Amino acid sequence: MKCTEFLQELTDYLDGKISENLKIELDEHLHWCKECHVVMNTTKKTIEIYRDNELYELPESLRTRLHDAIMTKCRGSKSGKKSTT
Numbered sequence: 001m002k003c004t005e006f007l008q009e010l011t012d013y014l015d016g017k018i019s020e021n022l023k024i025e026l027d028e029h030l031h032w033c034k035e036c037h038v039v040m041n042t043t044k045k046t047i048e049i050y051r052d053n054e055l056y057e058l059p060e061s062l063r064t065r066l067h068d069a070i071m072t073k074c075r076g077s078k079s080g081k082k083s084t085t
């Protein structure tokens, strides 16, 4: 599985909406891909914040922004620009 494939499934993975087989593949990816592991943790925390606020479903805009940020990160643009948001 490639990082892009992993990231496409990430939010569903965290929502528990994916099949058992796919979950296993994603778990395997996380074992060797540190980058996606970091992204997964960040995304998970963001979702948990929303969950705490009883907004379980991520707003579409945030979901898109998150996805864009993940994809940018995944492309490995190491221009020295650090986003802490």
Ligand SMILES: [Zn+2]
Pocket (backbone or CB within 6 Å): 002, 003, 006, 029, 033, 035, 036, 037
């Ligand atoms: Zn990866």
